[in-house]
């Protein structure tokens with residue numbers, strides 16, 4: 001995984017902070033191996049498990065800020081309403097009606113392939129003044145957190161492309177499927193919510 005990350009970093013010229021984290025991750029793995037050589041493999045396995053626990057904390061905890069800024073709450077006493085997994089021909093019109101009724105705006109985190117199937121709903125959401133966010137192209141909820149660099153990039157960029165083609169505006173917000181972040185997503189051009 002670390003090698004894949006580093007390769008992706010080199011290919012796509014990603015940010016310094018991402019590179020720094022990758023180097024730290026590789027050094028921690030190297031340190032675990034050195035400890036194993038010096039003190040025995042039981043210690044190496046223990047250290048490796050500690051590194052893995054940190055990694056899991058970063059990607060599985062949706063509030064963790066270690067991979068970059070995550071917006072967990074709105075400023076002051078405001079409430080940020082977000083709606084995931086659409087657009088849906090049944091739910092989305094009902095939700096739009098409710099939001100209009102209460103003069104409220106929301107961020108709709110859309111799945112790219114659903115947006116592609118229902119472009120009229122995407123346009124309607126944008127027309128009513130709501131924000132549209134990126135929620136990956138296929139919503140791979142069980143495997144997004146451990147996806148490799150190419151697949152991660154494809155999931156995010158295809159969704160960006162579909163929404164931009166429909167609305168004329170690229171999303172600037174991103175939410176990972178079920179909130180499980182991918183180590184590589186710190187490198188995406190969008191913000192996490």
Ligand SMILES: [Zn+2]
Pocket residue numbers: 084085135139176177178
């Ligand atoms: Zn979702």
